Amino acid sequence: MKINLIKGCLGVSNSNLNFKRTMEEHQSWGVRVESDKQNPSAKIFTYPDAKSVKLNVQNEQQKTKTYSLQNLGSGIFQAYLPKGSIKSGDRYDFTIQKADGNIETVKDPYSFKQPEISGKSEVYDQNEYRWNDSSWYH
Numbered sequence: 001m002k003i004n005l006i007k008g009c010l011g012v013s014n015s016n017l018n019f020k021r022t023m024e025e026h027q028s029w030g031v032r033v034e035s036d037k038q039n040p041s042a043k044i045f046t047y048p049d050a051k052s053v054k055l056n057v058q059n060e061q062q063k064t065k066t067y068s069l070q071n072l073g074s075g076i077f078q079a080y081l082p083k084g085s086i087k088s089g090d091r092y093d094f095t096i097q098k099a100d101g102n103i104e105t106v107k108d109p110y111s112f113k114q115p116e117i118s119g120k121s122e123v124y125d126q127n128e129y130r131w132n133d134s135s136w137y138h
Helices: 023-027
Strands: 002-006 009-013 030-032 041-045 052-058 064-068 070-073 076-080 091-097 103-106
Touching: 052 076
Parallel strands: none
Antiparallel strands: 002 009, 030 041, 041 076, 052 064, 052 091, 070 076, 091 103
16 A cells, blocks of 8 residues: 655555556545635535435535535436535535435545534635745744
């Protein structure tokens, strides 16, 4: 097993672990909001036989909007959301309807920000982060 730090993301490469996916595909998972991109996106890898996945986004006023993700097959669900529909700081989770009819609500395993270990994930725009450790290496 080999561990790499690539573009600030920890990557584990092993022929048994990569599932024939590229680094770019792995970086596309979760909820992505970037101020320099047109539309936010949501992508999750879940049960291969899942029937449906919904993204539940709660804004600062505690109002929740729900978005259905498209089933791309093999347990992959994805949606491109309207610009401005979610923003950094909003909280979210996923509702998954399994093949047996059971419904499960889960936090985002690919979340960039998880303020509460057992709570909702938080939308985070990575472009908002300002590095402040430039003197560290001087």
